[in-house]
Amino acid sequence: MRPMSFGQGGPSQQWDPWKPNSQQPWNSGGAGQSPDWAALADASEARAKRRRLLFIGGGALATVAIGTAVAVAVVSANGGDQASPGGSSQLPGVSDLPSPTGTVPSFAPTSAPPPLDPNDFIASAVKDKAPLSPDILFPGTQLTMGETVYKKGPTADTGNCASAAKATLPKALTDNRCTRLIRVTYTKDDVAVTVGVAVFDTQAQAAKARQQTDKKSIIKSLSGGGVKDFCSGAVCRSTTNTVGRYAYFTLAGFTDGKNVTEKDKAVFATGDDLQEFTFRQIRRRGEAQASAAANG
Numbered sequence: 001m002r003p004m005s006f007g008q009g010g011p012s013q014q015w016d017p018w019k020p021n022s023q024q025p026w027n028s029g030g031a032g033q034s035p036d037w038a039a040l041a042d043a044s045e046a047r048a049k050r051r052r053l054l055f056i057g058g059g060a061l062a063t064v065a066i067g068t069a070v071a072v073a074v075v076s077a078n079g080g081d082q083a084s085p086g087g088s089s090q091l092p093g094v095s096d097l098p099s100p101t102g103t104v105p106s107f108a109p110t111s112a113p114p115p116l117d118p119n120d121f122i123a124s125a126v127k128d129k130a131p132l133s134p135d136i137l138f139p140g141t142q143l144t145m146g147e148t149v150y151k152k153g154p155t156a157d158t159g160n161c162a163s164a165a166k167a168t169l170p171k172a173l174t175d176n177r178c179t180r181l182i183r184v185t186y187t188k189d190d191v192a193v194t195v196g197v198a199v200f201d202t203q204a205q206a207a208k209a210r211q212q213t214d215k216k217s218i219i220k221s222l223s224g225g226g227v228k229d230f231c232s233g234a235v236c237r238s239t240t241n242t243v244g245r246y247a248y249f250t251l252a253g254f255t256d257g258k259n260v261t262e263k264d265k266a267v268f269a270t271g272d273d274l275q276e277f278t279f280r281q282i283r284r285r286g287e288a289q290a291s292a293a294a295n296g
Contacts, residue, residue, distance in 0.1 A: 122244030
């Protein structure tokens with residue numbers, strides 16, 4: 001900028017377009033003078049340049065301000081998850097959680113009770129209370145053992161055990177207080193077998209009665225109902241066993257009166273099948289009562 005003089009003898013000063021009350025670079029009082037267009041152009045250019053600088057600076061400041069605000073917001077957000085002493089929004093750690101009050105219940109290890117023994121129920125009349133009859137021990141009209149079918153014949157039931165026995169067996173039954181003797185006969189072709197079940201009050205009595213028997217201790221064969229008399233005078237095959245308070249016997253022979261020899265396998269097989277079936281039936285009696293007692 002170049003200096004200009006204002007008025008007649010007046011003081012001269014530098015014109016600053018951004019300074020308040022500064023004079024325009026022309027002499028308004030001088031007649032015939034025109035404005036200094038070059039000076040005005042220079043001043044306009046200077047003003048435009050300063051305005052651009054201010055806008056650029058202001059934009060930088062605004063950017064810095066926005067960046068600062070974002071940074072503050074990020075720090076504030078991150079700081080919300082950090083533990084601050086005394087802060088009301090602080091979450092407790094696991095170790096800070098209160099312990100449960102009261103006594104924590106404890107449970108003693110348990111185990112299922114042992115199953116009831118079926119032998120206990122058929123060992124004594126005190127526990128052996130299930131109904132008993134020839135048709136309960138020997139149900140139906142026939143039985144099948146393996147592939148062999150046996151037809152059921154007559155049955156008998158008496159409280160006079162000695163009356164249904166022969167030879168040395170009546171004494172063994174009477175001495176040990178037999179209370180009941182059940183009989184049934186099965187047939188297969190020309191072979192018949194009578195099964196006898198003697199009932200005692202205790203297992204000890206049944207065991208002792210068996211010990212007192214010998215080869216001559218047999219039950220009476222049971223005929224009738226289409227079954228011929230057998231084993232009345234012929235040689236037959238007999239067996240003796242006990243389970244619980246029961247002693248059980250078999251007498252097997254031919255219905256035509258023939259003597260049984262060791263070669264007569266059918267007679268031996270018939271006697272073995274029937275004594276096995278009798279054992280199973282008495283055993284099932286104990287199992288049924290044990291199961292009922294366990295579930296009751």
